[in-house]
Amino acid sequence: MHVDHIIVGQGLCGTWLSYYLQKENKSFVVIDDNRDGTPSKIAAGIINPVTGRRMVETWMIDELLPFVWHAYSEIGYVLDIQAISQKNIIDFFPSPQMLDSFRKRVEEGCQYLHPFPEQNQFNHLFNYDFGCGEIRPVYTAQTEILLPAWRQQLKTNTHLLEEEFDSVFLSVSDDKISYKEITAKKIIFCDGAGGFDNPYFKMLPFAPNKGEVLMAEIPELPDHTIYKKGMLLAPLAEKNLFWFGSSYEWDFTDTGPTKKFRDATGQILKSWLKLPFKIADHKAGVRPATLERRPFVGFHPLYKNVGILNGMGTKGCSLAPYFANQLAGHLIFDSPIQAEADVKRFHKILTRA
Numbered sequence: 073m074h075v076d077h078i079i080v081g082q083g084l085c086g087t088w089l090s091y092y093l094q095k096e097n098k099s100f101v102v103i104d105d106n107r108d109g110t111p112s113k114i115a116a117g118i119i120n121p122v123t124g125r126r127m128v129e130t131w132m133i134d135e136l137l138p139f140v141w142h143a144y145s146e147i148g149y150v151l152d153i154q155a156i157s158q159k160n161i162i163d164f165f166p167s168p169q170m171l172d173s174f175r176k177r178v179e180e181g182c183q184y185l186h187p188f189p190e191q192n193q194f195n196h197l198f199n200y201d202f203g204c205g206e207i208r209p210v211y212t213a214q215t216e217i218l219l220p221a222w223r224q225q226l227k228t229n230t231h232l233l234e235e236e237f238d239s240v241f242l243s244v245s246d247d248k249i250s251y252k253e254i255t256a257k258k259i260i261f262c263d264g265a266g267g268f269d270n271p272y273f274k275m276l277p278f279a280p281n282k283g284e285v286l287m288a289e290i291p292e293l294p295d296h297t298i299y300k301k302g303m304l305l306a307p308l309a310e311k312n313l314f315w316f317g318s319s320y321e322w323d324f325t326d327t328g329p330t331k332k333f334r335d336a337t338g339q340i341l342k343s344w345l346k347l348p349f350k351i352a353d354h355k356a357g358v359r360p361a362t363l364e365r366r367p368f369v370g371f372h373p374l375y376k377n378v379g380i381l382n383g384m385g386t387k388g389c390s391l392a393p394y395f396a397n398q399l400a401g402h403l404i405f406d407s408p409i410q411a412e413a414d415v416k417r418f419h420k421i422l423t424r425a
């Protein structure tokens with residue numbers, strides 16, 4: 073079989089890259105082993121315009137918000153699914169300091185933070201002592217619907233090889249890529265945490281970050297909004313099911329779910345929520361984060377036909393479609409990749425023997 077491109081991985085990065093290549097009638101095959109617990113499978117899908125305790129605007133958010141709304145709506149239309157929705161965040165301040173911080177950012181003119189007039193509206197649902205504000209607009213990418221739907225489309229079009237990619241079978245020469253019985257012009261690694269051991273890109277400054285999350289059944293909680301008090305409580309596509317998390321761990325030995333997280337986080341939910349709930353599931357994944365919090369996009373300086381789309385960190389739902397589109401544009405029209413994301417910035421590291 074000969075194709076234009078081999079894509080390794082069908083998380084958010086591989087999904088979006090294959091989508092944009094298909095749109096331009098390029099031929100490709102996606103190789104994905106369908107493993108459990110990948111970040112794309114356990115993410116809440118939240119596209120939050122502010123970040124951190126100081127509630128600063130996230131990188132490139134003014135440009136990303138309209139882009140992702142359009143991108144997810146478009147792929148949703150193609151697949152006949154709802155791939156994105158707007159669910160704003162009600163932010164319950166966990167301390168007087170956080171209330172002050174929020175007020176200060178509103179005074180500074182942050183366009184995404186809004187005072188919430190009905191301070192007592194949630195009294196019957198939650199315990200909160202320091203009031204609440206609203207973060208708006210906030211989008212939710214329905215990754216739990218999108219990923220299987222796109223996978224099915226890949227299968228139907230015989231664009232998917234469901235197996236583990238093993239670089240032992242990969243041969244790279246100046247004008248050709250061969251992998252088992254497939255030949256291609258280029259190969260692009262969208263392998264998420266697999267990138268930490270990827271022979272071509274493992275020297276990049278990845279900073280693996282573990283996240284754990286609980287899924288809770290809360291039948292009486294309205295699901296038209298996301299709730300936040302330190303952690304996020306976000307409605308999932310399945311009725312009555314909410315996502316509660318998550319942790320951010322830089323230093324870990326065990327990549328799986330831990331009893332410590334389950335117990336502590338269950339307690340946090342119990343003391344915040346006034347409604348009955350049941351923990352339905354508990355998951356953990358490793359985010360492909362990077363030391364300087366910017367993605368890795370583009371081609372290897374020595375192996376010009378070996379590319380990467382990775383390093384989306386905590387923001388894959390917004391960054392993956394945006395940079396997949398940029399990489400597809402680069403592949404097809406030779407358009408530039410944004411300098412802060414272009415893997416060219418690691419020329420020295422990648423060309424070291």
Ligand SMILES: Cc1cc2nc3c(=O)[nH]c(=O)nc-3n(C[C@H](O)[C@H](O)[C@H](O)COP(=O)(O)OP(=O)(O)OC[C@H]3O[C@@H](n4cnc5c(N)ncnc54)[C@H](O)[C@@H]3O)c2cc1C
Binds near residue numbers: 080083103117388392
């Ligand atoms: C708990 C948690 C919550 C999160 N919440 C959010 C959120 O609300 N909003 C947000 O924007 N981001 C969130 N993120 C981050 C987001 O999930 C990631 O940035 C994004 O999913 C990364 O996508 P990816 O495609 O690069 O990697 P992955 O999701 O890891 O996908 C890689 C794919 O490649 C496959 N693969 C890897 N190696 C091989 C191989 N050798 N052979 C075959 N297949 C292979 C894997 O099976 C997988 O399918 C969250 C992450 C976690 C862990």
